[in-house]
Amino acid sequence: MAQLTDDCFAFGGKLLPIEEALARIGERFPVIAGSETVPLHEADGRVAAQDVYAGHDLPPFWNSAVDGYAVRHADLSDAAETVLPVTGRLPAGAAAQALGPGAAIRIFTGAPMPTGADTVFMQEDVRLEAGRVALPRGLKLGANARPAGEDLARGALAIPGGRRLRPQDLALAAATGHARLLVRRRLRVALFSTGNELAEPGAPLPAGAIHDSNRVLLASLLRRLGCTVHDLGILRDDPATLGHHLAEAARDHDLILTSGGVSTGEEDHVKAAVERLGRLVLWRLAIKPGRPVAAGLVAGTPFIGLPGNPVAVYVTLLFVVRPLLARLGGALYEPPLTFPVRAGFPYRKKQGRREFVRVTLEAGAEGREARKFSRDGAGVLTSLTGSDGLVELPDDMTNVAPGDILAFHPHALLW
Secondary structure (H helix, E strand, O other), rough: OOOOOOOOOOOOOOOEEEHHHHHHHHHOOOOOOOEEEEEEHOOOOOOOOOEEEOOOEEEEOOHHHHHOEOOOOOOOOOOOEEEEEEEEEEEOOOOEOOOOOEEEEEEEOOOOOOOOOOOOEEEHHHHEEOOEEOOOOOOOOOOOOOOOOOOOOOOEEEEEOOOOOOOHHHHHHHHHOEEEEEOOOEEEEEEEEEOOEOOOOOOOOOOEEEEEOOOHHHHHHHHHHHEEEEEEEEEEHHHHHHHHHHHHHHHHOOOOEEEEOOOOOOOOHHHHHHHHEEEEEEEEEEEEOOOOOEEEEOOOOOEEEEEOOOOOOOOHHHHHHHHHHHHHHOOOOOOOOOOEEEEEEOEOOOOOEEEEEEEEEEOOOOOOOOOOOOOOOOOOOOHOOOOOOEEEEEOOOOOEEOOEEEEEEEEEHOO
């Protein structure tokens, strides 16, 4: 049958590059997550719904950075050791004292600088002599003293809106006077697997059946990405049933995510069901593993259909679904960190397609090298458990030679 269009949705049509797919996602899927205010101890991993500003200077007052002796720098001799009487003692948490000319005050880390003092000697650098302290020459003005606002000034931006909050962000919020933060609501994801061949994990396996691993993989990864996951089980390869369940899921979820059933086989019905209930915005990506990815809207609710093979599910969730989750959840999308590694294997690939190759890192003649995992089928789960990560081969690359520098995505940092 002659192909009448060059539509990327058509079987045999042009494959869509990842960047173009992400651009379409950005254009068609707006931020949908609402917001709520939560205490700091509940905000880890949530997305900041607005910019957070410092409520006061950090530190809020001029203080000592060390245990030692606070002095006026003008009292110090440039030519010789200076000996001053110790006229007071300032622990952390005490109110500031006044320091008169020609004297020193014993001070501890975090204590407010005495009025009039501008420099602190570390206790290890001085000598005590019957209520007096001998100070070596050469210390610079302002040494070991932290001015108010040195870390962050009052009113300065502490946390940008859209950031997925980390423990260090929460510590900064606490230090600048915040007890609660406005965050985006967690995305509600409806999760299905599709296929007559699937059985629940642990159930007896009929002839021709396999246990469903994709839902376990996806649910775990989605939760790591901050989603609330509703596991809606296995859908059989029946067009009417698929459409009914997709429509039901669209009512009270922010995203519908399926695996399997989006290719071009006679029993792949998910894509057709989505087109009946809404529309597709992309299908068939220039990516390996993971080409048959469908994205669209079901009754106005975003939908992503992933391939059925588990390695393709892993790769497409990382490089296609995660940017969509960031978009829907109001988060700033930060691509996964990559590190340069030296290729320890030869490889050939097709031009115009992004490939992600599973590798292990091993010692080589010039340092660590990436060695291709021995089996690379998209259904080989042990290639994920037995590898250290993925090397990314750009669209225009056709050949990898030993010694080439490649971008490496370690599994340990992807999630």
